[in-house]
Structures are given as structure tokens and as C-alpha cells.
Amino acid sequence: MSEPAKLAAGLEPVAAGGLVLLGCGKMGGAMLDGWFAAGLPGAAVHVVDPALGERAAALTARGARCGLKPPDSAAAVVVAVKPQLLAEALPAVAPLAGPRTLFMSIAAGAPLSYFEARLAAGTPIVRAMPNTPAAVGRGVTALFANAPGKALTPLAEALAGAVGETVRLESEAQMDAVTAVSGSGPAYVFHMIEALAAAGVAEGLPEELAMRLARATVTGAGELAHGSPLPASALREAVTSPAGTTAAGLSVLMGDGALIDLMRRTVAAAAARSRELGG
Numbered sequence: 619m620s621e622p623a624k625l626a627a628g629l630e631p632v633a634a635g636g637l638v639l640l641g642c643g644k645m646g647g648a649m650l651d652g653w654f655a656a657g658l659p660g661a662a663v664h665v666v667d668p669a670l671g672e673r674a675a676a677l678t679a680r681g682a683r684c685g686l687k688p689p690d691s692a693a694a695v696v697v698a699v700k701p702q703l704l705a706e707a708l709p710a711v712a713p714l715a716g717p718r719t720l721f722m723s724i725a726a727g728a729p730l731s732y733f734e735a736r737l738a739a740g741t742p743i744v745r746a747m748p749n750t751p752a753a754v755g756r757g758v759t760a761l762f763a764n765a766p767g768k769a770l771t772p773l774a775e776a777l778a779g780a781v782g783e784t785v786r787l788e789s790e791a792q793m794d795a796v797t798a799v800s801g802s803g804p805a806y807v808f809h810m811i812e813a814l815a816a817a818g819v820a821e822g823l824p825e826e827l828a829m830r831l832a833r834a835t836v837t838g839a840g841e842l843a844h845g846s847p848l849p850a851s852a853l854r855e856a857v858t859s860p861a862g863t864t865a866a867g868l869s870v871l872m873g874d875g876a877l878i879d880l881m882r883r884t885v886a887a888a889a890a891r892s893r894e895l896g897g
């Protein structure tokens with residue numbers, strides 16, 4: 619048996635007081651894996667999700683509890699259901715609300731006021747926007763707390779920090795743009811892989827080879843950007859020989875701000891949808 623991981627700093631309150639996860643799908647499940655990897659004991663966790671499927675057995679084997687009725691108290695409740703299902707799902711955990719229980723919601727669009735209207739007065743609430751690279755510990759999560767939640771922001775940061783970087787926002791209004799950039803952003807990058815591979819096929823490469831090259835290129839470039847102190851523009855320039863092939867390619871991608879304009883419209887559409895989801 620391998621040694622259990624040492625509990626990461628900042629997670630002591632949830633290790634001692636318990637954590638309830640409402641919704642254990644792609645994002646909630648990725649965060650839960652991060653908390654376990656950060657040493658959170660299974661016995662500290664209760665998962666509320668009516669469709670856990672095979673995951674239930676693995677959670678139970680870890681000592682976590684699963685069931686639609688959460689315990690009477692918890693140090694933190696993490697809300698990770700689809701925004702459209704909040705009205706149906708939140709009542710199950712609402713009785714846990716109060717000044718000593720952190721509510722952290724990752725639901726896109728749903729404003730702090732939505733939770734304040736439905737949870738006990740004085741409940742510390744942190745709105746957070748993570749992204750799926752959390753599944754490999756390389757997410758980035760932006761956080762903004764209501765007034766009672768300010769004091770518990772370090773606990774929210776410890777929970778989000780178990781799966782990657784964290785940033786504190788200056789205002790809740792920034793959350794729509796954040797959702798559009800980093801929340802949805804991984805999908806844009808995955809589509810870049812698809813588009814680069816399709817372009818390789820159009821130039822005569824077999825599909826499998828084109829996809830392998832595109833995937834390795836995007837992930838390798840991401841890794842280089844992650845590890846390098848240089849700005850992205852300098853990394854781009856390092857690939858670009860004067861009058862070479864990259865310059866020819868970039869004259870299309872950057873010509874008349876082509877990609878900048880496309881990305882501007884992409885992020886604007888996602889931010890508008892985030893505002894719409896917030897009602």
C-alpha cells in the first residue's frame with residue numbers, strides 16, 4: 619500500500635470539517651481527484667450526484683460517502699452542477715448554509731446574488747471559474763467572494779489550488795470575460811489541434827500523421843510557453859525566420875488581424891452567453 623499523500627496546506631478545515639461536492643461530472647470530478655491527490659482523506663468527502671454510475675464504487679472504496687442526502691454540517695460545499703440544474707440541485711445542500719460553511723460555486727453565469735437569495739444570510743460564498751486542465755493539475759481558477767466570503771477566500775484558493783493556479787478577481791463583473799477566456803479556452807485550443815490537422819491533410823498528409831503532428835505541436839508549444847519566461851510574442855518570433863515558411867503562414871493568420879478578430883468575436887460570444895446564463 620502506498621503512503622497517503624500529505625495534506626496540502628490550507629485544506630485542513632475541509633479535512634476536519636468535511637466537504638460536500640454537489641455534482642461530480644467532468645469539472646467537479648477533476649477537482650475531486652485533485653483534492654484526493656492533495657491528501658484530502660476520502661472520509662472527509664460526501665458526493666451528492668444522482669448519476670454517479672461506476673464512479674460511486676471507486677469513491678466508496680476511498681472512504682467517501684455518496685448519497686442524495688448530505689451530512690448535517692460541512693466546512694465547505696462545492697457546487698458543480700450545470701447552471702440550468704441549479705434550481706433543482708441546490709435545495710439538497712441549502713440546509714448546510716450558514717456563516718461557518720463556505721459555498722463555492724463553479725457554475726458558469728450564476729451570480730453570487732443567485733446564491734445569496736437562496737442560502738442563509740451571512741453565508742460565505744465564493745464564485746469560481748476553473749477549467750478542464752485541472753484534470754492534470756494544470757488548471758487556472760479565478761475567484762471572487764461575496765462580503766462574508768472574503769475571510770474564507772484562502773480556503774477556496776486552497777481547494778482550487780489543488781488543481782492548478784488561482785487568481786483573485788477585482789470585481790464579479792470580470793467573471794463573464796474570464797469564463798470566455800480561460801473557462802472555455804481549452805476548447806478553442808483543442809479546436810486549433812483539429813484545424814491544424816485538417817490543414818495538414820489538405821496539404822497531402824495522412825490523417826493519423828497530421829493529427830499526431832498537430833497534437834504534439836500544440837501541446838509542445840503550450841509546454842514551452844508554460845516553462846519559458848519569454849512573452850508569447852518572443853516565442854513566436856523565435857520560430858519565424860526572415861522570409862521563411864513561418865512568416866508566409868503568419869501573413870495569413872495575422873494578416874489584417876485575422877486570428878485576433880476571430881478570437882475577439884469568439885470570446886465576445888462566450889462572454890455574452892455567460893451574461894445570458896446569469897439572467
Ligand SMILES: NC(=O)C1=CN([C@@H]2O[C@H](COP(=O)(O)OP(=O)(O)OC[C@H]3O[C@@H](n4cnc5c(N)ncnc54)[C@H](O)[C@@H]3O)[C@@H](O)[C@H]2O)C=CC1
Nearest residue numbers: 641642643644645666667669698699700701707725726748
Ligand atoms: N466543463 C468545463 O470545462 C467547465 C465547467 N464549469 C462549470 O461546471 C459545472 C459542471 O459542468 P461539467 O462538469 O462540465 O458538467 P457535467 O455534466 O460533466 O457534470 C455535472 C454533474 O452534475 C450532476 N447532477 C445533475 N443533476 C444533479 C442534481 N440534482 N444534484 C447533484 N448533481 C447533479 C450530473 O449527474 C453530473 O455528474 C457547470 O456549471 C459548468 O458551467 C466551469 C468551468 C469549466
Ligand SMILES: O=C(O)[C@@H]1CCC=N1
Nearest residue numbers: 726797800801802803
Ligand atoms: O461551456 C460552458 O458553459 C462551461 C463553462 C466554461 C466551460 N464550460
